[in-house]
Amino acid sequence: MKEYELVREIKNLCRNNQMRDVFFEEVACESPESYVRELLKGRQLELAVEQGNGGQVTIHATVDGLMQKFVFTPI
Helix, strand or coil, rough: CCEEEEEEEEEECCCCCCCEEEEEEEEEEEHHHHHHHHHHHCCEEEEEEEECHHHEEEEEEECCCCEEEEEEECC
16 A cells, blocks of 8 residues: 555635635555545545646546545655
8 A cells, every 4th residue: 555645625615715624634544536535435426637747646526516635745
């Protein structure tokens, strides 16, 4: 299993508030996309996956209209 530092940003949908909730954690998983699908299972989900330099994976998720961004950086 690969280990990643995960940064999760949840966009605030309130008007005139551009702050985001940001969470940091270390995770071990085979596939970042599978990890996000399991985390957000049972909900209406749309994903866009971007491969970056050095194995970094960025996933943009829309869950029931709420936008979230997951950035997985290999440790």
